[in-house]
Amino acid sequence: MSLLIFLLVLGILIIVHEFGHFIAAKKVGVKVEKFSLGFGPRLLKKKVNHTEYTINAIPLGGYVKLAGDNLEEYKGKSDEYFSKSPGKRFQIVFFGPMLNYVMGFLVLWSIFFIGYPTFTTKIGGLLEDYGAKAAGLQIEDRILAVDGQEVYYWEDLQEIILNKKSESVKLSILRDNQEFSLDVVIKEKEFQDPLGTKLSVGLLGIEPFDEFVSIRHGFFESFLLAVNKTWAFTEITYRSLWRMITGKLSFKDSVAGPLRIFKITSDAANMGIIALMHLIAILNISLAIFNLLPIPVLDGGHILFLAIERLRGKALGIKAERIVTQIGMTVILSLIIFVTYNDFVNVFGDKISGFFN
Numbered sequence: 141m142s143l144l145i146f147l148l149v150l151g152i153l154i155i156v157h158e159f160g161h162f163i164a165a166k167k168v169g170v171k172v173e174k175f176s177l178g179f180g181p182r183l184l185k186k187k188v189n190h191t192e193y194t195i196n197a198i199p200l201g202g203y204v205k206l207a208g209d210n211l212e213e214y215k216g217k218s219d220e221y222f223s224k225s226p227g228k229r230f231q232i233v234f235f236g237p238m239l240n241y242v243m244g245f246l247v248l249w250s251i252f253f254i255g256y257p258t259f260t261t262k263i264g265g266l267l268e269d270y271g272a273k274a275a276g277l278q279i280e281d282r283i284l285a286v287d288g289q290e291v292y293y294w295e296d297l298q299e300i301i302l303n304k305k306s307e308s309v310k311l312s313i314l315r316d317n318q319e320f321s322l323d324v325v326i327k328e329k330e331f332q333d334p335l336g337t338k339l340s341v342g343l344l345g346i347e348p349f350d351e352f353v354s355i356r357h358g359f360f361e362s363f364l365l366a367v368n369k370t371w372a373f374t375e376i377t378y379r380s381l382w383r384m385i386t387g388k389l390s391f392k393d394s395v396a397g398p399l400r401i402f403k404i405t406s407d408a409a410n411m412g413i414i415a416l417m418h419l420i421a422i423l424n425i426s427l428a429i430f431n432l433l434p435i436p437v438l439d440g441g442h443i444l445f446l447a448i449e450r451l452r453g454k455a456l457g458i459k460a461e462r463i464v465t466q467i468g469m470t471v472i473l474s475l476i477i478f479v480t481y482n483d484f485v486n487v488f489g490d491k492i493s494g495f496f497n
Contacts, residue, residue, distance in 0.1 A: 142405070142406040144488070145151065145406070145416070146405045146406070147199055147404055147406050149313050149419070149420055149423065150199055150200070151177065151199065152243075152420060152424075153240065153420075153423055153424060153427055154199075154201060154238055154355070155177065155202070155238065155432070156176075156239050156242050156243045156424065157202070157236045157239065157427065158175060158177075158202045158203065158204045158236065158238040159177075159239060160202045160237070160239030160240070161173055161206075161233070161234035161235060161236040161239060163231055163235065164232040164234075164235035164374045165204065165206055165221075165232050165254040166232045167231070168209060168224055168231060168232065169207050169218070169219060169224070170219060170220065170221050170224060171191075171206065171207035171219040171220070172191045172204055172205070172206060172207075172230065173190070173191065173192065173204075173205045173206065173207055174191065174192045174193075174194065174203075174204070174205035174206075174211070175191055175193045175194070175204055176194045176196060176202050176205070176380055177195050177196065177199070177202045177330070178194075178195060178196035178197060178198050178199040178200070178201065178202060179196050179197075179198045179200065179201055179202075180198035181196060181197040181198050181199040181445060182194050182195075182196050182197075183195050183196060183303040187216045189272070190261060190282050190489055197261060200240060206220075206232070207219055207220045207221065207440035208220025208221050208222050208223065209222070210461065211455070211457070211458045211461055212458055213474075220475045221230075222455070224446075225269070226449050226450045229442075229446055230443060230444050230446050233439050233442045233443055233446070234383060234439065234443065236380075236426035236431065236439055237427070237431040237432050237439050237448040239410075239429065240424040240428040240431070241370075241424065241425055241428035241429075242419075243421075243424045244393075244422065244423075244424035244425035244428070245366055245367070245368060245370045245416050245421075245425075246256040246366075246368060247304065247418075247420055247421035248360035248365075248366040248369050248418075248421045249362050249363055249365075249366035249415065250362075251418060251421070252356075252361070252362035252365045252366055252369075253356070253357060253358075253359060253362040254356070254414070255274060255354040255355060255356035255410070255414075256352055256354065256355060256414045256418075257292065257351060257352040257353070257414065258293050258294060258295055258352065258354075258355055259294035259295070259348040259349070259351065259354075260279060260282070260292070260293065260294065260348075260349070260351045260352070261282055261283040261284070261291050261293065261294055261297050262281070262282045262283075262295075262348070262351050263277060263278070263279055263280065263281045263282070263291065263315075263346050263347070263348075263349060264279060264280075264284070264345030264347050264348050264349030264350060264351075265279065265348075266278075266279065266343075266345060266346060266347075267345035267346070267347070269327075269345070269346060270327050270343060270346075271324045271327055271344055271346045272324055272344045272346045273345060273379035274325065275322050275323065275324040275325070275339045276322060277311075277313070277322065277324070277346065278315065279349070280316040280349065281313050281314070281315050282313070282315075283297060283311055283312070283313060284312040284313065284314055284319065285299050285311070286301065286309050286310075286311060286312075287309050288310070288312075293353070293355065294348045300341075301326065301342050301343065301344055303313070303341055303342070304326055304342040305369055307325060307326060308323050308324060308325045308326060309322055309323070309324055309325075309344075310324075311324050315414075324344055326342040326343065326344065327342070327344075327345065328340055328341070328342055328343075329343055345370070345432055370425060373422065373425055374429065377425070377426065378429070379383075379428050380430075381433075388429070391395045404419065405419060420468020434466060434471075435463045435471055435472070436465060436467055436468025437468030437469055437471075437472055438468070438472070440470055448471060460476065475480050
């Protein structure tokens with residue numbers, strides 16, 4: 141079942157991406173010769189209006205084959221890729237990652253509108269050497285307010301406490317249908333965020349109870365929340381990339397390949413449809429950002445060379461295109477090998493160590 145869900149998620153990413161290239165090519169009048177899902181041996185094929193649609197055995201990617209999309213095949217026909225202006229070719233290249241990005245945003249919008257589960261403010265655990273336990277808080281106490289500010293969800297409670305700079309807070313507590321107040325000392329602690337930045341935050345020393353409520357937002361409010369979420373994830377992704385390039389963030393610990401994505405997808409599926417939808421949104425946005433990197437073979441590499449062509453007034457020659465393609469393929473294949481090896485070590489490393497010990 142996990143494998144089927146993984147393939148479904150991967151299929152959504154690929155189809156959305158390639159459909160972006162497909163509709164842009166149709167829009168500017170370029171013939172689409174093949175729309176392929178997967179690589180390797182062909183399992184299914186069907187030809188419709190000059191386009192051959194195929195499903196292949198290895199579902200780790202896909203592609204759209206356009207007429208005359210490399211200089212060796214280009215014959216000068218009006219429906220070929222290289223017969224179009226750099227601006228129209230840019231549309232074809234850019235629409236793939238753009239559609240992934242839009243898809244990610246639309247899924248996030250749906251999540252906020254449909255409703256998503258979140259913890260209530262009921263306490264499920266108390267940590268030693270923190271203010272909550274010392275103040276006398278108990279498991280199953282419900283926090284109603286912090287310094288007079290009402291809280292309904294655990295995420296709101298976290299946001300208030302993490303940003304508190306005072307030494308203590310007054311909590312309004314509900315216990316056995318009785319409401320009372322307690323002063324709780326905040327303990328400051330340093331930790332590193334996912335980008336490796338050191339932060340100092342306030343902690344009460346409590347854990348959430350296994351009690352959830354569903355939060356739903358209005359149609360337009362959901363739209364704005366999705367915009368903010370999409371922008372925040374985009375910003376953190378680019379900041380992560382920059383920190384990896386400058387060596388401030390471990391590349392090995394920050395990238396995931398098919399094996400880890402399979403594990404993440406399985407975990408998300410076990411958590412429910414909303415968690416799986418959230419993963420689909422994040423993967424679509426991530427794929428869009430990755431594909432726009434200026435690496436030959438990726439869409440970003442094609443966009444870079446279209447910009448160069450626009451500046452110099454002519455495209456790269458056949459020999460230069462071949463060299464650039466080979467360099468790009470070498471970079472991507474090296475990355476795939478490294479990421480797959482890294483996945484294998486992360487997922488199966490403990491089992492392998494146990495086998496030899």
